[in-house]
Amino acid sequence: MTVLLVLFTLILFLVFDHLVQKHRTRSFVHAMRGKTQANRTHRNDIVIPDGVSISTNHTWMKRSVDGVATIGFDEFLSRLVGAVDSVALSSKSDPLVPSAEIAIEAKGRTLRLASPVQGSIVDTNPEVLRNPSLILSDPYGRGWLIRIRPSVGEAERSGGFIVRQPIEWLREQIALVRDFIVTNSSQAQPVLLQEGG
Incomplete structure (x- = not known):
């Protein structure tokens, strides 16, 4: 009888502990979602300047009257x-092909992205080379990277990389990153006792 009482008590404690840990995890996830929604209402909404197209690899492109495309990171x-x-x-002498890369280095890691169009490089932004923080502070203005004169017929081909509804697409991208962070947060994991003696 005593053995059954001890087993029942042990099972009761384990079930209770499981429920408490599950509640803590849900509370944390709910709190994180609440914080991100509160932050979203306080921050400016997504703004994309007129005439700017967003590519699926998070580069932007704006064509001028003479057909030259200015490119940067969104x-x-x-x-x-x-x-x-x-x-x-x-450099200006290099032809740019779809596999060519625009590279930035941050925190010891390099990110390489392909240009959304191919063609010949007309200009590079020397200001960004001297002051890379412009990419973050003014991405659609002084933070542009290169200007390209697209190859013949490239204007039609580049349309496959351009997002049709960029604001909605960027909102989805933000939600994906936010959900990834919340679900993979180490704090959201239940606390477990170490096995062994």
Whole structure:
């Protein structure tokens, strides 16, 4: 009889502990979602300047009257990467092909992205090379990276990389990152006792 009472008590404690840990995890996830929604209402909404197209690899492109495309990183990617240490761009003499990369280095890691269009480089932004923080502080203005004269027919081909509804798409991207962080947060994991003696 005593053995049954001890087993029943042990099972009761384990069930109770499981319920408490489950409640803590749900409370944490709920609190994190509440914080992110509160932060969203206090921050400015997503703003994309007129005439700017967003590519699926988080580069933006704006075509001028003469057909030259100015390219840079969108605000989402700029904020996600944070402070940029250095920028590497192709020179004016290099033809830019879809596999060519625009590279930035941040926190000891390098991020390489392909240009949304191919063509010849007209200009690179020397100001960004000297001051990479412009990518974060003014991504659609002084933080532009390169200007490209697209190859013949490239304007039509580049449309496959351009997002049709960029604001909604960026909101989805933000939600994906937020959900990833919340669900993979180490604080959301239940506390477990170490096994062994």
